[in-house]
Amino acid sequence: MTYHIQLTTRDGQPLEFDCSPEQSLIDAALAAHISLPAQCCQGSCGACYASVTAGDYLLGEHNPAALPAGNANGILMCRTTPCSDLSIALPYDHAKILFHTVPQRLAQIVALESVAENTVRLALRLDSDADNGGAAEFEPGQFMELEIPGSTERRAYSLANTGNWDGLLEFFIRLQPQGRFSAFLRERAQPGMKLMTRGALGAFGIAEGSLRPRWFVAGGTGLAPMLAMLRRMAEYREMQAARLFFGVNRESELFALAELERLKAELPQLVVEICVWQPQGEWPGFVGTPAEALHQALAEASVQPDIYLCGPPRLIEAAEKAAAAWGIPPDQVFSERFLPG
Amino acid sequence: MYCYQCEQTDRTNAQPGCASARGNCGKDANTSDLQDLLVHALKGIAQYSRRARDLGAANDAAGGFILYGMFTTLTNVNFNAARFVSLLQEAAKVRDQARAAYESAAKNQGLAPEALTGPAAWQPAADLNGLLLDAQKVGINAGIETVGADVIGLRALVVYGLKGVCAYAHHAHVLGYDNAEVYAGVERALDFLADDPTDINALLEQALALGHVNLDVMKMLDAANTGSFGQQQPTAVRVSPIKGKAILVSGHDLGDLHALLEQTQGKGINIYTHGEMLPAHAYPALKAYPHLAGNYGGAWQDQQTEFAAFPGPILMTSNCIIEPQPQYRQRIFTAGPVGWPGVRHIENHDFSVLIQAAQALPGFKEDAPEKTVTVGFGHNAVLGVADQVIDAVKAGAIRHFFLIGGCDGAAPGRNYYTEFAEQAPQDTVVLTLGCNKYRFNQHDFGDIGGIPRLLDLGQCNDTYSAIKIASALAEAFNCGVNDLPLSLVISWFEQKAAAVLLTLLALDIKNIRLGPTLPAFLTPNILNVLVEKFGIQPIGEARADIASALSRKAA
Numbered sequence: 001m002t003y004h005i006q007l008t009t010r011d012g013q014p015l016e017f018d019c020s021p022e023q024s025l026i027d028a029a030l031a032a033h034i035s036l037p038a039q040c041c042q043g044s045c046g047a048c049y050a051s052v053t054a055g056d057y058l059l060g061e062h063n064p065a066a067l068p069a070g071n072a073n074g075i076l077m078c079r080t081t082p083c084s085d086l087s088i089a090l091p092y093d094h095a096k097i098l099f100h101t102v103p104q105r106l107a108q109i110v111a112l113e114s115v116a117e118n119t120v121r122l123a124l125r126l127d128s129d130a131d132n133g134g135a136a137e138f139e140p141g142q143f144m145e146l147e148i149p150g151s152t153e154r155r156a157y158s159l160a161n162t163g164n165w166d167g168l169l170e171f172f173i174r175l176q177p178q179g180r181f182s183a184f185l186r187e188r189a190q191p192g193m194k195l196m197t198r199g200a201l202g203a204f205g206i207a208e209g210s211l212r213p214r215w216f217v218a219g220g221t222g223l224a225p226m227l228a229m230l231r232r233m234a235e236y237r238e239m240q241a242a243r244l245f246f247g248v249n250r251e252s253e254l255f256a257l258a259e260l261e262r263l264k265a266e267l268p269q270l271v272v273e274i275c276v277w278q279p280q281g282e283w284p285g286f287v288g289t290p291a292e293a294l295h296q297a298l299a300e301a302s303v304q305p306d307i308y309l310c311g312p313p314r315l316i317e318a319a320e321k322a323a324a325a326w327g328i329p330p331d332q333v334f335s336e337r338f339l340p341g
Numbered sequence: 342m343y344c345y346q347c348e349q350t351d352r353t354n355a356q357p358g359c360a361s362a363r364g365n366c367g368k369d370a371n372t373s374d375l376q377d378l379l380v381h382a383l384k385g386i387a388q389y390s391r392r393a394r395d396l397g398a399a400n401d402a403a404g405g406f407i408l409y410g411m412f413t414t415l416t417n418v419n420f421n422a423a424r425f426v427s428l429l430q431e432a433a434k435v436r437d438q439a440r441a442a443y444e445s446a447a448k449n450q451g452l453a454p455e456a457l458t459g460p461a462a463w464q465p466a467a468d469l470n471g472l473l474l475d476a477q478k479v480g481i482n483a484g485i486e487t488v489g490a491d492v493i494g495l496r497a498l499v500v501y502g503l504k505g506v507c508a509y510a511h512h513a514h515v516l517g518y519d520n521a522e523v524y525a526g527v528e529r530a531l532d533f534l535a536d537d538p539t540d541i542n543a544l545l546e547q548a549l550a551l552g553h554v555n556l557d558v559m560k561m562l563d564a565a566n567t568g569s570f571g572q573q574q575p576t577a578v579r580v581s582p583i584k585g586k587a588i589l590v591s592g593h594d595l596g597d598l599h600a601l602l603e604q605t606q607g608k609g610i611n612i613y614t615h616g617e618m619l620p621a622h623a624y625p626a627l628k629a630y631p632h633l634a635g636n637y638g639g640a641w642q643d644q645q646t647e648f649a650a651f652p653g654p655i656l657m658t659s660n661c662i663i664e665p666q667p668q669y670r671q672r673i674f675t676a677g678p679v680g681w682p683g684v685r686h687i688e689n690h691d692f693s694v695l696i697q698a699a700q701a702l703p704g705f706k707e708d709a710p711e712k713t714v715t716v717g718f719g720h721n722a723v724l725g726v727a728d729q730v731i732d733a734v735k736a737g738a739i740r741h742f743f744l745i746g747g748c749d750g751a752a753p754g755r756n757y758y759t760e761f762a763e764q765a766p767q768d769t770v771v772l773t774l775g776c777n778k779y780r781f782n783q784h785d786f787g788d789i790g791g792i793p794r795l796l797d798l799g800q801c802n803d804t805y806s807a808i809k810i811a812s813a814l815a816e817a818f819n820c821g822v823n824d825l826p827l828s829l830v831i832s833w834f835e836q837k838a839a840a841v842l843l844t845l846l847a848l849d850i851k852n853i854r855l856g857p858t859l860p861a862f863l864t865p866n867i868l869n870v871l872v873e874k875f876g877i878q879p880i881g882e883a884r885a886d887i888a889s890a891l892s893r894k895a896a
Contacts, residue, residue, distance in 0.1 A: 012363050098667055100649070133652075133703035137671035139683075163671040165694075165701035208682035209369050211422050211469050236685055240423065303468065 003055075003082040005029075007036075010331070011209075013094040025077040025088070035098035036077060036090070037203035039143070039156050043079035046337045047202060050077055055086035065313040066337065068320065068330075091331070092203035096139075103132055104198045107169060109191050116248075116255035118175045119221060120185055122157075124197065126167035134167045140228035141205030141308075141336070144169060147196040148184050154198060155181040158310065158336065160224035160256075162232045169197070172255065174221045204310070204336040205229065212306045212332065213241035215297075217290045217319045219311025220248055223256060225336060226310060227263075234266040242267060243297065243305070247275035247290030247315070251283060273297070291318035298326040309335040342370035343480050345861040346501050347416040348750055348834045357861035358482075366416050367664045371469075374476035375425035376414040380500065381479040382432035383410050385460035387531030389439035392455065394525055398446035403439045404524035406431070407531070408514055411507035412678040416835040417641070417661040418508075421680035429472060433465045460535045481862075488539050490864045495544035496534060497862035498839070499551060503530050505840025506555045509562050511678065512659070512802055516596050518565035526554030545870065552847025555840045559805035563720075566595055566802070571625035573719030573799060573806075578622040579635035580783070581712045583611055586704035588695060589637055589651050591615035591644070592658030593802050595627065597676050600690040601656065602630040610653075610699045613637040615644070616661065617776050620799035623717030636714070640749035640779040648673065652705055654698035656687070660835065661776075672698050714782050718772075718796035720806040724813055730792060731817050734826070738789050739770055741891055742814075742827040744807055745781075746774040746798075747841075748834030754857035755780065758832050760883035762786075762795075766891070770794055772810070775801035777832040804841050808848065822850060828890035829853045830880070833860070846875050854890075856880030 002018040005025060009015070019028035026048055029036050039047035043062030052073045060079040067074045075088075111123035124146075128134035138144075140162055145154040161170040175182040206214065206229050214233075216226040223246050233242060248254050254274065264270050275286040275293045286293045294307070307328060309319045316335050323333050344350065345358035349365045362370050383406075390403045410428060413419040440461070447454040460479075466472045481500065485493045510523050533547050567573070588610055590598050598621050602612055611634035614621050619636045621627050638647035641661035648655050649668040657679045665673045665684055674695050676687045687695065723730070733739040745762050749755060755777075762771050762781035771786065771794060778797060786794035798806045815822045831853055833842065839860070845853060852875075859868065859879055871877045880886060 011369075012361075095664065095667055095670060100668055130703055130706060133701050135672070135698065135701040139667075139670070165697040167701070206683065209371070209420075209422060211371060211426060236683075238423065239427070 004085040005082065006085070006087045007090055008087070009090045009092065009094040009097070011093040015094075015097070019082050021081055021083065023081060025080050025082070029077075033099055035100070035102060037092060037096055037201065038078055039201065041078040043076050045156070046076065048077040050075055050091060051089045053087045053089050056083040057081065057086060058083060068335070069317065096203035096205070102198055102201060104196060105129060105132060106194050107167075107197050109189060109193045109195070110168075112185065112189055112191060115172065117250070117252040119253065119255055120173050120175060121255075122171045122173055122185065122189075124169040124195070126169065126197065127194075128167065134165070136164050136167045136169055138163050138200030139205045140232040141225045142200040142202045143225075144171075144197050144199035145201065146181065147198070148181055149188070149193065149195050151180075153180060155179075156201070158225040158228070159200065160227045162228055162235060172221045172224045202336070204334060206232070206308075207306055207334065210306050211240065213243065213303055214308065215294070215305040216242070216244045216308045217294050217311070217315070218244065218246045219290060219315040220253065222309075222311035222315070222336070224310075226308065227256060227259065229308065230263050230267065230270065234263055239269060241269050241305075243271045243273070245273045245275060245290035245293045245297070247277060247293070247311075249277050250280050251276055252280070289315065289318065291315055291322055294319050295322035295325070298322060298328070301326070304328050304332065307333045309333065313337050342373040343482055344368070344373050345481070345497070346504075346836060348748075348858060348860070349752065350861050352858075352861065368420050369422065371473065372420055372422040372425060374473055374480070375422055375429065377480045378472060378476040379410055379425055379428055379432060380414060381460050382429055382436065382463060382465075383407050384531045384535040385463050386432065386436045386439050387528040388457050388459070388461040388535050389436065389443040391525070391528035391532040393439060393443040393446050394528060396443070396446040396450060396452075398442050399521060399524065400439055400442050401519060401521070401524055403435050404527065405514055405519075406435050407527060408507045408511040409678060411504050412511045412659075413680070415504050415508055415660055415837070417663060418659070418678050419680040420662070421682045423682065424680050426469065426472065429465050433463070436461070459537070484537065491541060491866045492539050492544065494862045494864040494867050495541065495548065496538070498548050498843075498860075498867070499530060499534060499544060501836045501862065502548060502551050502555070502839045502843045503527065504836040505838065506551060506558055508660070508837055509555065509558045509802060509840065512593060513558070513562040513565040515594065515677070516565040516569050518561050518568070520557060520561045523554060523557050523561060526551070526557070530554070548843055549847045551840070552843030552845070555844040556808070556847065559808070559844065562802055563805040566624070567719070567721070570595060570599065570627050572721035573620065573623035573717040574625060575715055575717040575722055576623045576628060577713040577715050578619065579711060579713050580637070581635065581709035582613075582637065582705040583634050584705050584708045586610045586699050586702070587613055587634075587651070587653035588699045589613045589615050589648070589653060589655045590618050590658065591641070591655065592660065592677075592679070593617045593800050594658035594677055595621055595624065597656065597658040597690065599627060601692050601695070602627065602633060604690075604692050605632060605696060605699075606630065608696060608700070610696065611635075615647075615655075616641045617800045617802075618658070620716050620797070620803065623719070623799070640776040642749060642751040653702045654695050656692075656695060660837070672702060712783075714797075715793065716797045716799070718793075718798055719803060720798075720809040720813075723796060723798070723806070723810050726792065727813060727817065729790070731814070733790055733792060734818075738768065739792070740766065740768040740826065742770050742772060742825070743830055743890070744772045744827065745777065745830045745832075746772070746807070747777045747801065747832035747838050749776045749779055749832065750834045750857070752857045754880075755832060757856060757880050757883050758830070761830055761887060764883055764887060766887070767794070770796065772796050772798055772807060774798040774803050774807060775832070801837055801841065804844070808844070822848070823852070830886070831855050832857065846871070846877075850875070852876040852878070854878055854880050854886060
């Protein structure tokens with residue numbers, strides 16, 4: 001027995017597949033050669049969030065922080081099984097859905113450097129192969145899964161650079177005390193080593209067709225996808241108004257400031273607000289979280305912007321609340337959560 | 342949004358037209374509305390330019406902007422709303438320059454300049470919402486409650502035909518070919534539309550006048566293509582891949598292709614044509630490049646699967662782009678009037694990024710078995726063997742000519758054209774142009790005494806070849822074109838085809854069969870006029886239509 005699943009993308013395009021009551025929606029879609037954005041597939045990251053518009057379902061065990069607050073019909077498709085035919089609204093465009101196998105490719109570490117307190121910059125170069133050549137094709141905002149050498153465990157990290165023809169992948173990674181990939185980076189990784197990558201994945205990214213100002217709110221290494229999006233705007237000479245709120249806990253956690261200055265030179269319309277929550281010294285900039293800076297800025301905004309959020313769940317929630325308080329419609333708020341995994 | 346400019350417009354409701362958040366072509370409502378507003382702004386430029394031209398102060402730079410601006414609004418050309426925000430600002434500046442030039446010319450001649458209203462007085466709003474509010478007032482069906490569907494439909498016929506005229510003229514313009522009469526004709530048509538005309542006869546007259554302008558345009562474009570790249574020569578084109586790095590070039594712009602061939606010389610990259618670029622292989626100055634390797638894929642509507650399978654970058658030079666899929670979104674590039682949000686746009690023929698992409702991407706892993714089609718039967722090639730053709734007609738070896746051409750598309754009804762071409766009797770010759778040919782150009786038609794039964798005249802841009810060949814045959818047989826054993830079976834999709842149709846009507850070509858459906862903007866009353874005056878008729882069943890054409894008495 002199977003149920004009919006009807007998906008509608010944000011840009012109004014329909015997709016359909018069948019799903020048995022024992023199957024997750026993500027797995028059934030994959031079986032139908034539809035690769036929907038997903039990441040952990042364990043109900044914890046929120047990458048496969050969607051809204052049911054008709055039908056009954058079971059939402060299995062999951063991390064409540066992975067679902068945006070206030071949507072009673074919100075589901076994580078990796079943890080949802082159908083109890084009837086379902087209609088589901090996807091929060092991303094059709095262009096974010098893959099209809100082919102996600103590439104798995106070897107890459108070599110070409111740079112690994114500390115850029116701030118507990119933060120490293122990791123650069124990889126994809127090996128050239130017969131199916132992909134040497135290109136690194138991905139959309140800004142997407143992430144890659146990196147496999148810890150010697151194991152089958154993978155961790156997902158947002159790409160900070162833009163698609164390129166040199167095979168380069170750039171990441172800014174926060175070293176977690178108990179993180180396994182962090183341990184690999186701290187203890188074993190060095191330039192020249194190879195590791196397996198899988199991707200690019202994810203639906204987070206610029207709403208390309210929108211003409212509204214683009215506001216980016218980043219916490220810590222949540223800056224990575226924002227850098228990718230801003231770099232892409234600079235490469236394509238896109239002139240939409242843009243504003244970045246980049247926040248850290250302490251000044252010592254700041255990174256990529258020179259790159260932000262370079263981007264300001266290339267994107268004259270870009271306004272950057274560096275926010276430090278608990279400055280250790282005399283911090284001349286905004287003191288507080290980027291969500292607080294967003295709240296203040298929205299008070300003075302003449303046009304409602306699109307808002308892009310990336311960082312820890314508490315930052316995302318606070319920023320979503322700020323957006324809601326100023327009447328920004330939910331479909332103008334795009335988020336990518338970090339969750340420990 | 343409200344748009345019914347193309348063949349695939351929504352016909353599910355009583356009033357046909359795309360009127361939701363997203364048209365059937367994939368264009369979003371903001372982009373569609375801003376395009377309507379751009380057409381309005383271009384009318385304003387033309388109001389002044391036309392008057393300045395009448396006073397001997399023509400401004401061809403403004404004319405060039407009009408051509409480009411109109412071209413961006415065709416179906417499947419530019420989907421990037423942000424581009425239209427800046428084009429609207431630019432249009433206001435060009436209009437201000439045109440006004441200044443007109444007022445200066447008037448004063449120099451001791452005349453009081455007219456105070457123009459309507460589009461001439463439009464000022465761009467400061468923000469997007471303001472622009473979109475303006476757009477609501479100037480959509481294609483604005484005023485329909487007052488003037489009725491027939492007037493709106495005829496205005497649409499003129500606007501859409503004009504879009505096609507401008508697109509063709511832009512193709513010539515970028516090759517350095519311009520014509521003051523063409524600019525004057527375009528300005529006249531836009532100025533006419535700026536007054537919101539309601540006189541049915543005047544609208545019909547303008548539509549046919551535009552058809553004559555387009556004849557000049559097609560002649561100019563023919564001169565541009567052959568002047569730049571030589572006369573088309575019959576040429577066998579490989580339609581199967583060759584091992585190695587590859588770039589695919591789609592659209593119509595031979596100048597873009599030429600620049601890319603030049604920049605990729607000696608780099609070990611094969612260049613493939615796609616869709617309407619196929620006839621490029623017939624031009625001596627283009628086929629001289631050994632790395633112009635072949636043609637890949639079919640007509641435009643199949644691009645999402647074909648591009649996904651192409652192992653290199655893709656360049657879209659003009660119409661017809663549809664939404665790039667994730668598999669190739671990073672490696673598709675636009676040029677000229679084309680645009681898609683989030684897709685890299687190449688300017689000034691700087692193809693360095695495209696070349697870098699080709700070198701990084703895998704290319705074809707192996708040679709596919711060789712397969713070819715023959716192209717290159719432009720007017721020069723066909724008329725070069727005119728005596729042989731005329732003799733064959735006189736001897737009864739060639740009973741009839743069918744011109745089966747125009748645009749292709751996804752509609753199932755387009756199978757008609759395949760059936761028509763393949764079922765055409767062995768003593769008939771099929772002339773074709775446009776991308777409609779992909780429905781039958783790999784079929785083995787054979788020949789009649791050495792004359793191929795399928796003659797590919799080129800792109801839809803090469804309509805002038807068809808007209809020239811028909812005119813030459815009529816002259817040889819001392820009759821009118823309508824008296825020739827020739828039937829036109831036209832497949833339309835978008836506004837270039839509307840321009841060509843107006844030209845054929847302006848030349849008084851009768852009994853054209855048009856499909857797969859008739860334009861939604863042609864109301865029953867307008868259609869009646871076209872039927873009465875020109876015998877235009879919808880396609881029917883292929884076999885019956887062939888029989889009917891073969892038994893038809895001359896018009």
